[in-house]
Amino acid sequence: MSSFSCPHLNLKTNLCSRIEKDCVPGRTGCVLSKKVEFIIPAEKRIRKNTQKSKSSNHEFY
Secondary structure (H helix, E strand, O other): OOOOOOOOEEOOOOEEOOOOEEOOOOOOOOOOOOOOOOOOOHHHHHHHHHHHHHHOOOOOO
């Protein structure tokens, strides 16, 4: 197993400065796209993050 440190990751916002979206290694536009294989595909991780953020953005009145 190895680790990877991305020069495009903004640690304060957890956004990729290259594609200006959430950092999800392997997603389209990522420097790792098509270079490495992930156990859980990037598309599935993106959907999970999207569902998670929608459920945590409830407004209370």
